[in-house]
Amino acid sequence: MTFLGEGWDSTAVLVDGRWVERRPRRAEIGPQLVRESVVMPWLAPMLPLPVPVPVLVSDDPVVVRHELVPGEEITSLTATQGRQLGEFLKALHAVPANQARERGVGPMPLPVDRFRTEVQVPGGDELLAKIDGLPADTLVHGDLGPEHVLGRDGVLTGVIDFGDLHVGDAAIDLAWALHATPPEFAAALAEVYGVTPALRERALVWHQLGPWHEVLHGHDTGDAETVEVGLAGVLDRLKRG
Template sequence: MDDPQPTIDTDLVRRLVDAQFPRWRDLPISPVASGGWDNRTFHLGDEMTVRLPSAAAYSLQVEKEQRWLPKLAPFLPLPIPTPLAMGEPGEGYPWRWSVYRWIEGETAKNARIADLGAFALSLADFLVALRGIDPADGPAPGRHNFHRGGPLTVYDGQVRQAITALEDRIDAQAATTVWETALAATWSGSPVWFHGDVASGNLLVKDGSLSAVIDFGTSGVGDPSCDLAITWTFLEGTSREAFRARVVVDDATWARGRGWALWKALITVAGHDANQAEAERQRSVIDEVLAEHQRWA
């Protein structure tokens, strides 16, 4: 049986902050509008946020971000979260948690972006810079990041089950071909830094342009192909081609990137937790991945 999850609300955050960081006792606390699912995020005054893992699996990421984000930030062309303090378990909450500096911006949506092509180029430049940072002693793929950066084989069973469950709704044969092509395109390069969850909700926009990249919980050093999923989940048309040209990876890495995008889309559509809108969006991702594989085959 899974352990019961703690109730994470403003009252809990107030008690934690007051007990562990009394210097911030007088600052107001309120939920962030898009507070996330893996972690719950709250405003602390006007210039800080409090971020609490929502389950034990995500708590492994706290110390990693505290250690590595300050080391990565100087080498990146866009702002990333700045840890200010790390909280300890307390007040009935069982895990460590973080206080960050607030970053202005809104999560990426097409209506907020002035030029999707320029956005794609900025994102590609960020990922290239991230890959160029010295990976020595960086966190290898594992439980802390749900094996991002590792071999896709870890999700082979999930994918094949999802394809079987969806065989009357998708082109199961084509999906199997894309997946097996991704499995065969094994990673043989030296480990590099990757973000691990390059999704619209983790990309901030200000004044129409990409302004920051947040949530490095699934980051690590290894195969960077997982960072390519944004190609099919958000970019389109000429912006997709601009991103492809700028991010500079080989065909095998693109094949694995399609595998990562397909994995997430398949398990979302086959699962029972996604709402209809999200299931439809992920079904579109499946179609895009299959169509592109056919074009490049």
């Protein structure tokens, strides 16, 4: 058994070199892992890249297990990979949201009140005002970034970590992909996906909002360094946006 890592919500170990076993770090995460064991077997066949398909092996305590998705965290991004991810997101966002709701996937409300009180920075109120009225009609990954996109030999091999899967704004999955990747990757993805100016603009809002969650997580865990890094990210993305 090999320890793979500890995320915000769960810990993971590799069993027999093939199976990833995950356990919740907090009691409220248990139902999330159970939901993944219901939703992912239904969702996976509709997607063009491998994804985790967890099976519930224990409900008290909650433990899920899935086959290891091949590949490693990508360190360089190319147009080929951009096209692959564009096709992946296009397929994911085409999945009927009502069918996801029937399997327990709903919206994910933003902690806007906490943002206002705990992340007070110049320009912050203007960004939070842009959140009002954003659509919430698409099945989204919800936490798509370089650590959750795997590759090998110049191509993508899988997408992992669907703990934040929810019905929300399609632009949230385009935030990192359009605004924090090399131009050739972003352009290829945008062409395949069919990114509109409105989607690109909303994706920037979500990209700017990303580090705000890091600040709140630091407050919740009493980690001053995480708070400091999160605030630096908030200010940097607001300035660049």
